[in-house]
Amino acid sequence: MTDQVKELVSKCLQARDKAYCPYSRFPVGAAVLTADGAIITGCNVENASYGLTVCAERTAIQRAVVEGHTQFSAIAVTCDIKDRFVGPCGACRQVLMEVRRCL
Numbered sequence: 001m002t003d004q005v006k007e008l009v010s011k012c013l014q015a016r017d018k019a020y021c022p023y024s025r026f027p028v029g030a031a032v033l034t035a036d037g038a039i040i041t042g043c044n045v046e047n048a049s050y051g052l053t054v055c056a057e058r059t060a061i062q063r064a065v066v067e068g069h070t071q072f073s074a075i076a077v078t079c080d081i082k083d084r085f086v087g088p089c090g091a092c093r094q095v096l097m098e099v100r101r102c103l
């Protein structure tokens with residue numbers, strides 16, 4: 001694992017610790033690596049109105065875009081499930097495809 005990937009994973013884990021998830025109790029962290037080497041993080045932010053909940057992946061992408069980053073090299077996503085993988089939800093997959101194609 002390169003130092004850059006280690007940093008990406010480390011920041012992803014730090015972001016997970018900031019998750020606001022009183023309803024699911026399922027903290028998720030994400031970190032995107034931009035083409036110019038910046039790392040932007042996100043966490044899930046839940047709401048009592050489920051449709052207003054934002055996943056960690058989308059939070060990271062939205063923060064990155066606001067900060068002027070439009071090219072991405074990698075994304076790390078983490079949760080609390082040990083020894084198992086969890087994939088992004090359909091909404092996040094759609095957003096990830098959009099930034100991959102359009103930005």
Ligand SMILES: [Zn+2]
Nearest residue numbers: 055088089092
């Ligand atoms: Zn999602």
